[in-house]
Amino acid sequence: MSISSISFDAAALLCSLMLFFFAITDRIQRRVERSIFLLMLLNNILACLCNVLDFNFWRTALYHGNAVQANLSREICDMIFYASQITLAPLYVMYLVSLTGAQHVLKKRHYVMIMTPFFVMLAMLLTNPWHHGYFYLDAYAGYHRGPLVFLVYVEVFIYILxxxxxxYRYGKNMQTKKKAALLSSIVFASVGSVIQYLVPWLMVELLCITLxxxxxxxxVEYAKSEYDIACKCYNRYGFIEEVQKMLAIGLEYTIISFRIINFSEHEKVIEVEALQKMSEEIVSFLREQNPMNKIYTCDRAQFCIILQDGRKxxxxxIRETILSRMKQGWEVCGQEIDLQVSLSTFVIPKDFSNLRDIMNAVTRRYNKKGHQVTVYEGKDLNFLVRERYIETLLDEALDNGTFEVWFQPIYSFEKKRYVxxxxxxxxxxxDGSLISPGEFIPIAEKSPVILKLGRYVLEETCRAFKEYRLLEKGIQYIEINVAQRQLYHTGIGEEFKEIVEGYNVPFSCINLEITETVAEDESKRIKKVLEGLKEVGFSFSLDDFGTGYSNMSRLFNREFRNIKLDRSLLLKAQKNQSAGRFLEALPGIVHSMNAKIIQEGVETEEQLEYVRRMDSDMIQGFYFSKPLPMKDFADLVEEM
Incomplete structure (x- = not known):
């Protein structure tokens, strides 16, 4: 054995010590897998140290000629080294068990099976002084491999499997880079073991393991992308990975999630440092409830706990402790901060069984106005399941072309017919029953499905114009609602143009309805899309006027074909004199802008006469007709 033969072990020792220092001083929240990883490093440090000391004992024996003392020292070092060697592989497997969450599903018999090779090898090592199967020392303290040393490498191979x-079984949802790091580390360490087994004097095994x-x-361990350094807990990405891990192994567990509803209000008047300090203290408070629980911040005002103990x-x-503490407010940096909190508790997979639903439940901004603390659990969260069901129906209807487009006629006082x-x-x-638009439209508008739905409605409208010859029957145009999310899609102009031209329908036959919110949107992106639609040939109606808080001077900067007055304005005008005067003055203002008024929600004879007197141009409502399927609508306008 030469000095160069232990240089790899010396390098491995220094690297392992450095790695242990960084791992022990890293501020990331301690986990079971981190504790096992530290044990792995300590085990490797011990193996490297034994190899280095073993060489020095051998060299000292040669120099002083004291073979008996050298034999004893080397025997002890080699025994410890082999103990470290046979411990290394099972430790790494237990690290993987913890990292993948497999410990939650493994039974006692599984652990017995995993640890059996280790205990067999340990028993053989403890009896090595008698059978010399692993190694033996000659009279000059020279080290020699025994005939059974290959079993150490067999054990390593078993644990590699x-x-x-x-x-692969429990890390399905693990990040690709983590999975690659784990598998490559297994391969690299295995290569080092094979080299040392085949070339005993080239002692690279421990260095390969260290690398x-x-x-x-x-x-894997230094996961800064999954950790919120400021709050000293895991962030949204860490939460997602943990949830995916739990779902993959089918484990039942409980999540407590709470949001500080008025956090954004505090941001306007309280220093950032104070709020950051409060968040850090909240995390510490949550961790105190049970150090084994994992704490996450899904955003600056949202905290989640994954409970290891899910007993009711x-x-x-824990829930009552959190609520009690939040009601007291928080004093930080000499400032008293009052907190409005919504807290939800749900069991996975009983309440939610996929990542999308879980994240929807966690990030949803629950709030009951005027309540300092709001609690949701169990059945309180059924509406989220319903939302997911509606989303599924939306996708199915669009994929299968089973969405229906109905038409509600608009009557013209001037023409005395539907126009x-x-x-x-x-x-x-x-089951064939209709779902209320008030339920599915808001859900559609929150997701990309609204883009597909918008195209579908336009295409069905164009088909109706062509198939039922609506233009020949006096229907000048059809109003189509356009949601704000659709207008953030810069390609909407070209898509709509392609659909209309494909059916050879005049652009004047399609009138796009936008809300006050869209009309007031000053973003360059929205302006550009609206201008693009106008250049293509589309006109616009302002829908539900009277439901928002529009600045009228800004509102009427846009050119509208129609202003559609919301039904609520009509109801107020019938009961309130001031509202009535306002409504009666609107037609003059609108007409001066070359636009027309459509009064929505007309249901009675009294309302019809009132709207007629106030000089409205058109009406839409149940008085004349409710929304009708395409063919029924075509039959209605033909009869009129």
Whole structure:
């Protein structure tokens, strides 16, 4: 054995010590897997140290000629080294078990199976002084491999198979870079073991293992992208990874999520440092409830706890402790901060069984106005399940072309007949019943499905114009609602143009309805899209006028074909004299802008006469007709 033969071990020792220092001083919240990783490093440090000391004992024996003392010292070092060697692989497998969450589903018999090779090898090592199967020392303290040393490498191979199994079986949703780091570390350490087995004097095994640990630390343990350094807990990405891990193994667990509703209000008047300090203290408070629970911040005002103990009494205890503490407010940096909190508790997978629903439940801004503390749990969260069901129906209806487009006619006082209509989407449940638009439209508007729905409604409208010859029957145009989210899609102009031209329908036959919110949007993106639609040839109506808080001077900067007055204005005008005068003055203002008024929600003879007297141009409402399927609408306008 030469000095150069232990240089790799010396390098491995220094690297392992450095790695251990960084791992022990890292501020990331302690986890079971981090504790196992530290044990792995300590085990590797011990193995490296034994190899270095073993060489020095051998060299000292040669120099002083004291073979008996050298034999004893080397025997002890080699025994400790082999103990470290046979411990290394099972430790790494237990690290993978913890990292993938497999410990939650493994039974006692599984652990017995995993640890059996280790205990067999340990028993053989403890009896090595008698059978010399692993190693033996000659009279001059010279080290020699025994005939059974290959079993150490067999054990390593067995645990390699265990490790690969756990990564692939329970780490399905693990980040690709983490999975790659774990698998490559197994391969790299294995290569080092094979080299040392085939070339005993080239002692690279421990260095390869150390470099493998370094890869694991950098790409798995040192997970800064999943950690909120300021709050000292895991962030949204860490939460998602943990949830995916739990879902993959089918574990039942409880999540407590709470949001500080008035956090944004405090941001306007309280220093950032004070709020940051408060968030850090809240995390510390949550961790105190049970150090084994994992704490997450999904955003600056949202905190989540994944409970290791999901018993009802434990969940109730932690929930009540949180609520009691939040009611007291928070004093930080000499400032008293009052907190309005919404807290939700749900069991996975009982309440939600996929990541999308879980994240929707966690990030939803629950609030009951005027309540300092609001609690949601169990059945209180059923509406989220309903939302997900509606989203599924929306996707199915669009994919299968089963969405229905109905039309509500618009009556003209001047022409004394129907001259237009509003296209309205209709969605059926799986039992054939209609789902209220007030339920599915808001859900559609929150997701990209609104883009597909908008194109579908336009295409069905164009088809109706062509198939039922609506223009020849006096229907000059049809109103189609356009949601704000659609207008953030810069390609909407070209898409709409392509659809209309494909059916050879005049652009004047399509009138796009936008709300006051869209009309007041001053963003360059919205302006550009609206201008693009106008250049293509589309006209616009302002829908539901009277429901918002519009600045009228800004509102009427846009050119509208129609102003559609919301039904609520009509109801107020019938009961309130001031509202009545306002409504009666509107036609003059609107007409001066070359636009026309459509009064929505006309249902009675009295309302009809009132609207006629105030000089409205058109009406839309149940008085004349409710929304009708395409063919029924075509039959209605033909009869009139």
């Amino acid at each position: 265990f490790g690969i199994f756990f990564v 493998s640990y370094m890869a694991v630390f950098l790409f 009494e434990e969940v109730s205890r 237009a209509a509003e296209a309205l989407a209709r969605l059926r449940d799986r």
